[in-house]
Amino acid sequence: MTTEKEGTLHSRILADLERLILSGDWPPGHRLPFEVDLAAQYGCSRMTANKVLTQLARAGLIERRKKSGSFVAQPVAQAAVLEIHDIEAEVRSLNLAYGYRLLKRNILKAAPADLAWPDIAQDAPLADILSLHMAGSRPFCLERRLINLQTVPDAAHQSFEETPSGHWLISQVPWSAAEHRITAVSATAETAELLDVPRGTACLVVERRTWSPDGPVTLVRFIYPGDRHELVARFQPGES
Amino acid sequence: MTTEKEGTLHSRILADLERLILSGDWPPGHRLPFEVDLAAQYGCSRMTANKVLTQLARAGLIERRKKSGSFVAQPVAQAAVLEIHDIEAEVRSLNLAYGYRLLKRNILKAAPADLAWPDIAQDAPLADILSLHMAGSRPFCLERRLINLQTVPDAAHQSFEETPSGHWLISQVPWSAAEHRITAVSATAETAELLDVPRGTACLVVERRTWSPDGPVTLVRFIYPGDRHELVARFQPGES
DNA sequence: TCTGCTAACATGTATATACATTATCGAAAG
DNA sequence: CTTTCGATAATGTATATACATGTTAGCAGA
Structure with a gap:
């Protein structure tokens, strides 16, 4: 009592x-x-x-x-909460200076061959952005992003030279559903050079697809050098 | 509901x-x-x-x-739900036969040097289990598990030759909190041989620590060949 | 015996009301 | 001019009550 x-x-x-x-x-x-x-x-x-x-x-x-x-209830399949942090916040939480460099930016009239986006029509107009996030003087994460110009037409007029496309998108597209796929790959020659790691280094790949109520918004692939990064997911039964 | x-x-x-x-x-x-x-x-x-x-x-x-x-609210820090599947269920969902092989099983009087478990006292008695999960005839995932014998004393008397330790633990320890760390590594010579992949292959590493109300239960590290596995996390606003 | 109706039971939803808690603003006091 | 303090506004928590809904058990009738 x-x-x-x-x-x-x-x-x-x-x-x-x-x-x-x-x-x-x-x-x-x-x-x-x-x-x-x-x-x-x-x-x-x-x-x-x-x-x-x-x-x-x-x-x-x-x-x-x-x-x-x-x-x-029966103890069901564990569903852990994976916190996908903003990269800038993540870098700063490591007490490192955050930097951003735009590497490439194209407007495509059709889906690229090297990055599949199942939700999108083959001939959908896309923005294709390659950029690098820096932690201090070292590369932290390589970002390759496609933006659906049918859902977010304004992206065509953004240069993304100063502002990471992720930040800009958050301010444009209200709330969204997202799906993340996490895999590991060996760094290709190009990736290795951009990330300044030996070729073949194991890298963590996070691929995120985002939807708004109006349709698919963006597909983004982050590549982190695997030995320098980890994702954390917590599971607390009966939380909130 | x-x-x-x-x-x-x-x-x-x-x-x-x-x-x-x-x-x-x-x-x-x-x-x-x-x-x-x-x-x-x-x-x-x-x-x-x-x-x-x-x-x-x-x-x-x-x-x-x-x-x-x-x-x-600001749609900032995305908290996605990561479904941690049971390995056997995962293999079966690929329409492959599931197999299990115990590789090594020791009782330790102190924490091992090659797998850090911060929540545990240095001299805590542990069970140390190395096993392999198979999908069809191919290795699917390498599992290295430590069990805290102070929390789960019965684990000392289990051989784990037939039953994966994860299954047995679920039946022993009711509900628990868990934390997952996800990284990428290159396969060491030993890992590569056990998983039957080339040395240096990028692998996805999922490390899970589990607690029960009585204390730390287990630390387990799963190593998946990265090109054959992916984790999926979804985020749907307005759930629950 | 099998069917179908009813009564009961437990939860689901909603209401009006009351008082507690807490952040904010503005007025009084120093 | 700054600090303090209280009024106020909004949410937080709890109550008693009412009726609706779905499920089950048991009983009545063919």
Whole structure:
């Protein structure tokens, strides 16, 4: 009855239930108390219990069935949150000076042969931008970006000489869905030279496709020297 | 579950606000109506408006400030969901036969020199397991795992000759927090031989640390030949 | 026995209300 | 002119209540 936790009733109930589930005391499939019982047990109203259980259900920890009650969910496939940082912020967090260099910029009348973008028509007009992000005096990351000019026509008139295209795009396109593919490759001769690493160095490749409500926006491929970079993904059950 | 039906007031307001934000009609920084105004506008109570806004805030679409109001969030740091699949399921989804081979299994009285595990005391007893996951007749992924015997003492008595240690652990340790680090490396001579790839091949390395409520559970490093594997992370605004 | 209706039960959604919390602004005090 | 302090505005949390919805169990009737 006396839970040592401080704070709101809501968070106290939440913490209690989470602990019981995460610790395994309540195994998957176990039925938790009904809303009315929870309310009685904690001396709160059913609304409060309902909100806690709803939140647990959203977090995927429990499953709710009408008439039957609420049950501890089966531990499903882990979904970890991968934070894709802004490159400039990432460099600065390493206490290094950030630099940006535009290497190439073309307007294409059709998709390039060396970078496939499945969502795009073969003859879609594209901007094709190659640039380099620097950390201090060393190359940090090579960026190759295609922008769909049908969705973002203004990109055709941007030089991207000073501003990284990613920054500019964020200010243009509101919210978007994204998909990331992460692979490893050996640096080709060209890549190795641009990144100033030995040829064949293992590199981390992050390919991101972005959509806005209006359609595909951009495909961007980042190449990081693998020994100097890592992505971090965290999984906390019952977060938020 | 939260797949609200079309009819409910809650979901109608939610859909409306989401559309306004995602479409860019309300750009980042824009202040949305106060709870009382929303309630008036939709003819509902403030509680209902509050729940909708709370949900949008949890989804990361808006930011709430007392006294000031609620504002459309900046679409900056993208947090994408990385699905960490079970290896066996992953292999089977490629329509290949899954195979497992235990290569080495030791009980250590102290942390090994070649695989750092920051959360663990230097003299902690560990199980050290090296195994290979096969897809068809070819090596798919090399797994090196340390298990903290203080948290999972039973691991000392498991041979892991037939069952991958990951499967066994899931049945032992209920739920857990995890952190993944993803990097790229060139295959060492030993790695290359085990994976049956040329020496120096770029490989994707996924290192996962797992905690249970009782303490650190396991550190595992998966090495995939980079040209045969990719990780996928998706980001959908307004989920959960 | 099988079917179909009903009653109950648990959750889902919504309302009105109350008071707590907190950031901000402006006015009073130093 | 600066600091402090309180009023105010907005959100945060909680309550009691009401009715809707979907699911199950059990009972009635053919």
